[in-house]
Amino acid sequence: MHQQGGITIAAEQEEGVVSLHGLWREAGSRLRVDDAVTELREVRRVRFETSGLGSWDSRLAVFVNSLVEALESRGVAVDNGGLPQGMLRLMALAARGRSSEGDLKVSPHTPFLVRVGLSAVSMWGVFVDFLAFIGEVVIGLGRVLVGKGRFRLDDFFLLLQACGPSALPIVSLISLVIGVIFAFVGSVQLQMFGAQIYVADIVGIGMAREMGAMMAGIIMAGRTGAAFAAQLGTMQVNEEVDALITMGLNPAEFLVVPRVIALVLMMPLLCLYAIFLGIGGGMAIGVGMLDISWAQYWYQTQEALNITQFMHGILKSGLYGIIIALAGCYHGMRCGRSASDVGEAATKAVVSAIVGIIIADGLIAVVTSILGI
Numbered sequence: 176m177h178q179q180g181g182i183t184i185a186a187e188q189e190e191g192v193v194s195l196h197g198l199w200r201e202a203g204s205r206l207r208v209d210d211a212v213t214e215l216r217e218v219r220r221v222r223f224e225t226s227g228l229g230s231w232d233s234r235l236a237v238f239v240n241s242l243v244e245a246l247e248s249r250g251v252a253v254d255n256g257g258l259p260q261g262m263l264r265l266m267a268l269a270a271r272g273r274s275s276e277g278d279l280k281v282s283p284h285t286p287f288l289v290r291v292g293l294s295a296v297s298m299w300g301v302f303v304d305f306l307a308f309i310g311e312v313v314i315g316l317g318r319v320l321v322g323k324g325r326f327r328l329d330d331f332f333l334l335l336q337a338c339g340p341s342a343l344p345i346v347s348l349i350s351l352v353i354g355v356i357f358a359f360v361g362s363v364q365l366q367m368f369g370a371q372i373y374v375a376d377i378v379g380i381g382m383a384r385e386m387g388a389m390m391a392g393i394i395m396a397g398r399t400g401a402a403f404a405a406q407l408g409t410m411q412v413n414e415e416v417d418a419l420i421t422m423g424l425n426p427a428e429f430l431v432v433p434r435v436i437a438l439v440l441m442m443p444l445l446c447l448y449a450i451f452l453g454i455g456g457g458m459a460i461g462v463g464m465l466d467i468s469w470a471q472y473w474y475q476t477q478e479a480l481n482i483t484q485f486m487h488g489i490l491k492s493g494l495y496g497i498i499i500a501l502a503g504c505y506h507g508m509r510c511g512r513s514a515s516d517v518g519e520a521a522t523k524a525v526v527s528a529i530v531g532i533i534i535a536d537g538l539i540a541v542v543t544s545i546l547g548i
Contacts, residue, residue: 221246222254236265308427308505312435315428319436325424326433334437338399342445345398349390350382350449354456357381362465371465375475378457383484387450389536391442392495396528400503403434404524407507408517416508426508435500442496443489450488483548491539495532502528 223239239262243253255263285293318324361377407430410416416426454476461467503524510520 220252220254223257225257225259231259231262233265236262240266240269304509305505308508309501311425311427312431312501312504315425315432316435318428319432324428324432326429331433331437334433335441337402338395338437339441339444342395342398342441343448345394346391346445346449347452349394350387350452351456353386353390354378354382354453354458355460357386357453358457358460362460366465371461372467372471372475374457374461374465374467375472376479378461379454379476379479380484382450382453382457382488383480384487385536387453388442388446388488388492388495389532391445391449391492392499392532393529395438395442395445395496396499396502396532397525399438400499400524400528401521403500403503404507404510404521405517407431407504408510408520411508411510412512412514412517431500431504431508434504435497438500439493439496442492442499446488446492447485450485487543487548491536494535494539498531498535499528502531 239258243255243266246253255266258266315324319326357378358374361374362371365371365373365377407416410430416430419426419429458469458472458476461472462469506520506524506527510516
């Protein structure tokens with residue numbers, strides 16, 4: 176048996192005894208994990224001896240954890256029974272972090288079918304988690320409807336302000352431009368047949384049925400959906416959500432429900448606003464470039480539109496509001512604990528919301544076509 180660098184080796188028993196008291200004197204300055212592994216290269220089993228250790232900090236825990244990993248990778252049995260309980264807890268926490276990071280990771284040499292299967296399992300897990308999140312939100316909405324919801328009205332009014340009036344400038348700009356584009360595209364073809372008056376039909380129906388709700392939804396996905404994810408993600412990083420849970424408040428009811436309600440209430444109003452501005456942009460092109468009078472353009476628009484066209488867009492905008500709010504809040508509530516996770520959550524929220532809007536619009540278009548609406 177001999178001692179070197181705080182490590183005592185009993186070679187005749189093929190057992191290495193690591194003295195933490197000696198190791199603590201060496202670990203912070205000279206001793207490295209590779210040196211320790213080299214000194215223990217002949218043994219088949221390692222145990223730790225803690226007599227005389229006294230106080231220690233995370234530097235020793237990190238060193239011991241790295242030493243254990245290196246020894247186990249070489250097939251050496253390690254007995255952690257002699258380690259302090261606090262150090263064991265730190266090592267267990269580090270192991271859980273590594274295992275969660277390594278879940279479903281795929282190496283470049285993994286077979287294609289295995290990668291497809293792992294991706295499917297991962298997507299299924301996300302889907303189930305999203306369904307659970309929707310369930311929490313529905314329960315929170317039910318409590319609000321029966322008068323038992325718990326959230327601050329001041330926060331709710333601020334959310335209404337952020338989802339509605341604060342979004343008017345960007346909605347105004349985009350809607351006017353879309354109306355102008357519709358009028359230009361339609362006029363190029365209709366002028367060939369002397370039917371430029373029907374530009375009013377193209378712009379009016381296009382804005383009322385599709386583009387008013389669609390553009391308002393995409394704008395709010397990039398603006399408000401990302402904001403929801405960033406706000407809730409920052410609260411996760413700052414452990415404010417954990418504080419709410421500690422105080423007995425349901426985060427879904429206190430944070431998510433008011434955001435969903437605010438956005439669903441504001442989206443139909445923004446949609447109507449976008450529709451009228453788009454029609455106004457098309458009217459400016461029709462009157463200014465196509466020699467159509469204001470009265471003619473307005474009369475043709477009235478003939479083309481009816482309440483069904485408007486309700487089609489308004490109802491879709493409400494659905495888009497639900498999709499945007501759920502996507503933003505879900506990714507915010509499931510955000511990690513670092514600054515980079517907040518940015519990733521905001522990105523995922525925008526992408527998920529836009530994809531959801533496009534899929535929903537396609538499905539609605541198919542259904543309404545079949546029903547003849």
